[in-house]
Amino acid sequence: KTKARFPQTNEIYERFQRTISNEFYQVALRKKIYSTLEELQQDVDNWLKEYNENRPHSGK
Numbered sequence: 001k002t003k004a005r006f007p008q009t010n011e012i013y014e015r016f017q018r019t020i021s022n023e024f025y026q027v028a029l030r031k032k033i034y035s036t037l038e039e040l041q042q043d044v045d046n047w048l049k050e051y052n053e054n055r056p057h058s059g060k
Contacts, residue, residue: 019051023051024047028040028043
């Protein structure tokens with residue numbers, strides 16, 4: 001849940017949701033069939049680590 005009267009919070013959340021959908025889910029779900037949620041979660045965790053530590057950001 002986002003804070004009331006802080007629309008920029010929702011904007012940031014929505015942008016991240018779009019990014020993870022475009023850059024992870026749409027790619028990963030085409031390449032691999034996941035048999036467990038744990039397996040999917042491990043790949044999400046790995047993607048998030050790469051996203052947070054190595055991917056260039058806009059500086060905001």
